[in-house]
Amino acid sequence: MACSFPEEVLEHVFSFLTSQKDRNAVSVVCKSWYEMERWCRKRIFVGNCYSVNPRIMIRRFPEVKSVELKGKPHFADFNLVPEGWGGFVYPWIVEIARGYPWLEEIRLKRMVVTDECLEMISKSFKNFKVLVLSSCEGFSTDGLAAIVANCRNLRVLDLRECEVEELSGHWLSHFPDSFTSLESLNMACLLSEVSFSALERLVARSPNLKTLRLNRTVPLEKLSTLLQRAPQLVDFGTGAYSAEIRPDVYSSLADAFSGCKNLKSLSGFWDVTPAYLPAICSVCSLLTSLNLSYATTQSPDLTKIVGQCYNLQRLVVLDYIEDTGLNTISISCKDLRELVVFPSDPFVADADVLLTEQGLVSVSQGCPKLQSVLYFCRQMSNSALISISKNRPNLTCFRLCIIEPRAPDYVTLEPLDVGFGSVVENCKQLTRLSMSGLLTDRVFEYIGTHAKNLDMLSIAFAGDSDLGLHHVLSGCDSLRKLEIRDCPFGDKALLANASKLERMRSLWMSSCFVSFGACKLLGQKMPGLNVEVIDERENISSIPECTPVEKVYIYRTVSGQRFDIPDYVRIMGKDKDGVYDLS
Amino acid sequence: MKKKDYKVTAFLLFFFSLFNFFKTNIFTSTPNSPFPTCTLLYNHFCILLPIMDTTFTLAAADYGDEDELELGLGLSLTSGAYAPSSNGPISSQVVGWPPVKTYRMNSLVNQAKFSKNEGEKGAGEDITSKKKKNINHENKNDETVTKETGHSGFVKVNMDGLPIGRKVDLNAHDCYETLAQALEIMFLKASTNASFIRTEKQQRSRLLDGSSEFVLTYEDKEGDWMLVGDVPWRMFLGTVKRLRIMKTSDANGLAPRFQEKNQKPKNKRIELKK
Numbered sequence: 118m119a120c121s122f123p124e125e126v127l128e129h130v131f132s133f134l135t136s137q138k139d140r141n142a143v144s145v146v147c148k149s150w151y152e153m154e155r156w157c158r159k160r161i162f163v164g165n166c167y168s169v170n171p172r173i174m175i176r177r178f179p180e181v182k183s184v185e186l187k188g189k190p191h192f193a194d195f196n197l198v199p200e201g202w203g204g205f206v207y208p209w210i211v212e213i214a215r216g217y218p219w220l221e222e223i224r225l226k227r228m229v230v231t232d233e234c235l236e237m238i239s240k241s242f243k244n245f246k247v248l249v250l251s252s253c254e255g256f257s258t259d260g261l262a263a264i265v266a267n268c269r270n271l272r273v274l275d276l277r278e279c280e281v282e283e284l285s286g287h288w289l290s291h292f293p294d295s296f297t298s299l300e301s302l303n304m305a306c307l308l309s310e311v312s313f314s315a316l317e318r319l320v321a322r323s324p325n326l327k328t329l330r331l332n333r334t335v336p337l338e339k340l341s342t343l344l345q346r347a348p349q350l351v352d353f354g355t356g357a358y359s360a361e362i363r364p365d366v367y368s369s370l371a372d373a374f375s376g377c378k379n380l381k382s383l384s385g386f387w388d389v390t391p392a393y394l395p396a397i398c399s400v401c402s403l404l405t406s407l408n409l410s411y412a413t414t415q416s417p418d419l420t421k422i423v424g425q426c427y428n429l430q431r432l433v434v435l436d437y438i439e440d441t442g443l444n445t446i447s448i449s450c451k452d453l454r455e456l457v458v459f460p461s462d463p464f465v466a467d468a469d470v471l472l473t474e475q476g477l478v479s480v481s482q483g484c485p486k487l488q489s490v491l492y493f494c495r496q497m498s499n500s501a502l503i504s505i506s507k508n509r510p511n512l513t514c515f516r517l518c519i520i521e522p523r524a525p526d527y528v529t530l531e532p533l534d535v536g537f538g539s540v541v542e543n544c545k546q547l548t549r550l551s552m553s554g555l556l557t558d559r560v561f562e563y564i565g566t567h568a569k570n571l572d573m574l575s576i577a578f579a580g581d582s583d584l585g586l587h588h589v590l591s592g593c594d595s596l597r598k599l600e601i602r603d604c605p606f607g608d609k610a611l612l613a614n615a616s617k618l619e620r621m622r623s624l625w626m627s628s629c630f631v632s633f634g635a636c637k638l639l640g641q642k643m644p645g646l647n648v649e650v651i652d653e654r655e656n657i658s659s660i661p662e663c664t665p666v667e668k669v670y671i672y673r674t675v676s677g678q679r680f681d682i683p684d685y686v687r688i689m690g691k692d693k694d695g696v697y698d699l700s
Numbered sequence: 701m702k703k704k705d706y707k708v709t710a711f712l713l714f715f716f717s718l719f720n721f722f723k724t725n726i727f728t729s730t731p732n733s734p735f736p737t738c739t740l741l742y743n744h745f746c747i748l749l750p751i752m753d754t755t756f757t758l759a760a761a762d763y764g765d766e767d768e769l770e771l772g773l774g775l776s777l778t779s780g781a782y783a784p785s786s787n788g789p790i791s792s793q794v795v796g797w798p799p800v801k802t803y804r805m806n807s808l809v810n811q812a813k814f815s816k817n818e819g820e821k822g823a824g825e826d827i828t829s830k831k832k833k834n835i836n837h838e839n840k841n842d843e844t845v846t847k848e849t850g851h852s853g854f855v856k857v858n859m860d861g862l863p864i865g866r867k868v869d870l871n872a873h874d875c876y877e878t879l880a881q882a883l884e885i886m887f888l889k890a891s892t893n894a895s896f897i898r899t900e901k902q903q904r905s906r907l908l909d910g911s912s913e914f915v916l917t918y919e920d921k922e923g924d925w926m927l928v929g930d931v932p933w934r935m936f937l938g939t940v941k942r943l944r945i946m947k948t949s950d951a952n953g954l955a956p957r958f959q960e961k962n963q964k965p966k967n968k969r970i971e972l973k974k
Contacts, residue, residue, distance in 0.1 A: 192796065194799070194801045194802070195795075195796030195797070195799045195800075195801070195802070196795060196796050196802055196854070196867065196869065197795065197796045199866060200865065200866075200867065252801075252803070278801065278803040278804075280803070306803065387807070410804075411807060411808070413808075459800065459804065460798065460800065461808070463798045463800050463805075464872055493798060493800075518798050518799060520798050522794065522797060551799075575799075577797065577799075602796070603794075653866075655862075
């Protein structure tokens, strides 16, 4: 069907489409729209780097300026994916360097990035502007030096929780003196000291600097110097926030903060000396985001500060905030959208902190815009969950971690099925859910019935039988990511819902009852899936087929099986080199 | 789970498998399923795989008395295993639980060590030294622990004969015992489907008392290989770079063990000098 709009008009219209979903929808309308769209797509997001081949991507989308890739499965964050599993970005960088010489932005999450990759990036893209590495590893400060030295137009260097080999702090000094385009620098995860004078000079010659997140080695006494040089900052992360209590240091810090009229976000605060916390009071009412999750101070100190942040939208804090602190927040922070409470002592059974389910209930009552919750606690009840869900039907992300696996409702000793069931029933826009505590198959029945918008589900130590998994796979229409550990789910539900797996990004199951035979069958029957069995035991070939695998990671792919697998990974059921005879 | 709970659970599971063995479940294919129908007997213990060309879909049918199911599987889950024990860490023995990023764990513990050592410098209460139970306070040698500058939580562990190493989070442990037990689970036990928490004290790890054919060693900051267990735990944390599970026969020439003040006398020692 010939399109009556001239191409220029369509191109102009498409330029307003930024979301990947919209662009994907537009590209399947007709051939000419497909062609039109592919030529003007500027940003690509690949949620699983093994789902597609970079050459396919480059062939289809020739004008891309920004690439975002994710590598390892989410559970790699918790040490469940052994080293060497994959997520190597090098092959992508090689292809992209060839295919997109004008690339401007690279964003990577959970990938292995080597110094060689960073050097290649720094030399291949003349107009390179943005590098964001989240939870990446494999590179050293030498690689950073290459980026910093060679990328003349660099705007953003954002290292989020990366594991970096720290050879020295000299990388920062490699920013050329003529370099003035820096907008965002996040070095919070680095542990080695950088030259403060180099840092100060860099800040001084970066008029567009909006984000500056320091690492721990920058002492509190020097913060005011930096803030005075960059009063235009919007997002600031302190270094170690401790020092001897000295009035002159305190007042210059407080003055420096009060000079930052645009500050919206604060983070850092390692090793907090509580007496210095009030230095930020002048900006509290400006803050929309506050991360105190490394501030190991008592509730009153924390509450005094957070209680003044009337415009706060995002709060990340340790359980030292306690129920009383959360109660204050529920009264003072009426604009709160996201709450994250991390545990200070995750590995002891009895907490020294008075943080219970009550804290979360009061925030859910008091904060009408609360949408996203990540909450670690040691006790929960069905009635609390029901209250939360009724108070906040607008929740989109609910992640609850009760520290003890399989902990029941602490009041009734019943499973928490009804509580979580209430969450999925009342919160109709829920897209992400993580559950914990004692849960039977019943909760999965609720989820399958009600959670129609659920995109990502994380399950641990839950369920009784395959029926649980079957409810989820057959009922959750929007489910794309499912990760399961230590649940009695096996072959039946998996094989019965094989076609569902092709409509999902990925499924992770570890310490469950999925057998080698089922994985092989699934791999053979579903050419669009890679069924990766991750198993570090010896003599796998002589294990009977009905033995459960240690871990299996299943994902849809159009690029076939991958060949960068370590010894302990087997791609099951594939014809070429991938068939492993387990008979 | 306690031993008697195993027996109860095993009995009940066996009972159910018999109970369900006599029920047949008819499976029908849905229009969307590409696979033809088949009939299958449901068996709890060993899942019978369908014949090559067939698979099945589950009917939303009755799966047996749910109360009985709960009785069978819930019994051991709600008693014993849940009750939080006050005798120290439990969740630390389960890999990756609670789901806190390793980056965060390393940061928090680095903080604790940092603030302990800089105690004189900062004024005001430092909550970490008071509230952190799993830091050993009594040991005077803490004063000599140097500030950690690297990611002190995870260290690499290699075992002789295995090409792929693992990483273990030292901060999840507060004594050699739990560390050795965790390593035994990782390397020496065949099955890793252990989805339960061990709450009772286990016997002394075989890796530490010399009864196994393997022995646990570590490389310290000076590059020397030492036997694990020689020095107080906190000092070990401050000096360890990586671990190696070595064959006992190869463990000669290592620094000899001396009697630890904190530990019970061992009955068996590894012969170090041949």
